[in-house]
Amino acid sequence: MSRKFLDTESSGWVTDGLISEAQRQKLLARYPPEAQALGLLPILGSLLVGLSGLSVVAANWQGLPTALRLALLLGSLLGSYGAGAYFLRRGNPDLGHGLIGLGLILFGASIILVSQLYQLVGYDASGLLAWVVAGVALSYVYGSRLLVLLTVLIGAAVQTYCVESLGIFSYVTAWLVAAGLGYYWWRRPDAVTSTVLAVGLLWQAGLLIIVLHSKITWFFVPAMAIYAAGDWQPNRAGGRALQVPPLVAAYLFMFGLAIFGETDAYANILRPPLLPYLAALAAMLAVSVAGKRARGRLASLPEWLLLLPGFYLPGGLPLAVATLVVLYAHAGSVLARANRDQDSEQLTIGAVLFVAATAVAYFKLTWGFMDKSLFFLVGGVLLLGLSWYLRRRNAQVLATVPPPVAQQADNLPTSNDGPAAAAPTHNS
Numbered sequence: 217m218s219r220k221f222l223d224t225e226s227s228g229w230v231t232d233g234l235i236s237e238a239q240r241q242k243l244l245a246r247y248p249p250e251a252q253a254l255g256l257l258p259i260l261g262s263l264l265v266g267l268s269g270l271s272v273v274a275a276n277w278q279g280l281p282t283a284l285r286l287a288l289l290l291g292s293l294l295g296s297y298g299a300g301a302y303f304l305r306r307g308n309p310d311l312g313h314g315l316i317g318l319g320l321i322l323f324g325a326s327i328i329l330v331s332q333l334y335q336l337v338g339y340d341a342s343g344l345l346a347w348v349v350a351g352v353a354l355s356y357v358y359g360s361r362l363l364v365l366l367t368v369l370i371g372a373a374v375q376t377y378c379v380e381s382l383g384i385f386s387y388v389t390a391w392l393v394a395a396g397l398g399y400y401w402w403r404r405p406d407a408v409t410s411t412v413l414a415v416g417l418l419w420q421a422g423l424l425i426i427v428l429h430s431k432i433t434w435f436f437v438p439a440m441a442i443y444a445a446g447d448w449q450p451n452r453a454g455g456r457a458l459q460v461p462p463l464v465a466a467y468l469f470m471f472g473l474a475i476f477g478e479t480d481a482y483a484n485i486l487r488p489p490l491l492p493y494l495a496a497l498a499a500m501l502a503v504s505v506a507g508k509r510a511r512g513r514l515a516s517l518p519e520w521l522l523l524l525p526g527f528y529l530p531g532g533l534p535l536a537v538a539t540l541v542v543l544y545a546h547a548g549s550v551l552a553r554a555n556r557d558q559d560s561e562q563l564t565i566g567a568v569l570f571v572a573a574t575a576v577a578y579f580k581l582t583w584g585f586m587d588k589s590l591f592f593l594v595g596g597v598l599l600l601g602l603s604w605y606l607r608r609r610n611a612q613v614l615a616t617v618p619p620p621v622a623q624q625a626d627n628l629p630t631s632n633d634g635p636a637a638a639a640p641t642h643n644s
Contacts, residue, residue, distance in 0.1 A: 285333060289326040296322055313360040320366055323350055341386045344374045348389055352396040364397060364409050368416035375420050385427040390420050398445070405454020414442055414461040431488040436523060439465055440500040447507030466522040473527060474539035474576050486527040497523060518549035536580045543573035
């Protein structure tokens with residue numbers, strides 16, 4: 217909870233009788249204003265000190281004896297881990313995890329520098345795999361979100377090196393990130409870890425498509441497998457955060473198809489064999505639907521509209537109309553769900569998606585067929601009508617909500633003992 221929010225709002229809670237002044241003071245004491253700064257400064261300080269030391273060593277690295285180089289690498293590695301463990305024992309987890317993360321980075325740098333020092337030539341990623349294994353192990357040992365994020369980035373870097381330099385895809389690296397950190401995410405879901413893990417897995421899926429020289433639309437099979445995993449997560453916030461990156465990728469693909477899919481020039485790039493592709497997507501859809509049903513989230517099923525394979529249609533007007541129908545249907549489903557759940561954030565997202573679909577419709581369909589002023593008039597009327605309908609629904613919902621307890625307490629007699637005195641009792 218934000219300290220600034222408490223400072224500005226808590227006095228009103230006391231005035232309305234929601235909490236007492238003593239409870240307000242306890243809340244303020246629980247969230248001291250200096251806590252975030254104190255947790256961030258040691259991490260930044262340790263990072264700057266480490267970078268300064270690395271820059272000095274790097275500038276003189278070639279002139280140092282071999283034994284001294286090894287001693288520096290081993291000493292910095294053990295020093296970072298030892299200092300991190302020390303501060304963890306002293307009750308400073310931010311600085312402790314920051315130093316452990318620095319040690320993990322130094323471990324990977326040591327692998328690379330030792331291989332250069334002894335001119336070791338590697339034709340696979342076996343050496344760098346130890347870096348990923350160390351990251352996964354440290355994430356479980358210390359239970360640190362920072363170490364999880366570092367391990368996802370390390371896995372993405374190792375996989376990129378394998379693809380760019382070795383021309384291979386390391387399935388072991390992908391398995392370590394997906395299975396190792398996936399189980400960690402399942403047990404300890406939070407929004408940041410879920411989002412970073414999903415982005416890292418999508419990056420690896422994209423690299424796999426490049427190595428296999430497959431149609432780029434095969435990318436959405438593993439992407440929707442990640443989405444389906446979010447449907448099974450009991451923690452709604454953690455599961456939803458995992459689903460956002462695949463949904464963003466699917467929406468951007470459909471949006472780009474609506475804009476640039478005029479001709480069949482994309483056929484050799486986008487169209488995989490029909491039956492295998494539909495079978496794979498159907499399997500992911502079945503897993504997703506089962507998860508939504510088990511967790512009571514079937515209302516989000518229209519999000520799968522973005523995966524309709526419209527690229528099998530011929531280019532031009534049929535493809536443009538089909539993609540616009542999908543974009544409008546998806547935006548409408550977001551608005552309907554946001555209005556039902558009274559979610560202002562999703563309502564804003566749905567409105568933005570609706571406007572984006574309308575803009576595409578204007579530039580693709582109406583530029584040469586409808587006067588610009590008439591189009592803007594129709595679009596404005598649609599948005600105003602939608603706004604009126606949603607406000608009317610909100611007013612109807614609020615009218616059915618019973619008044620809060622605090623407002624009912626205002627009708628009770630007051631005394632000098634507190635904001636609202638207890639109801640009078642009858643003597644027997």
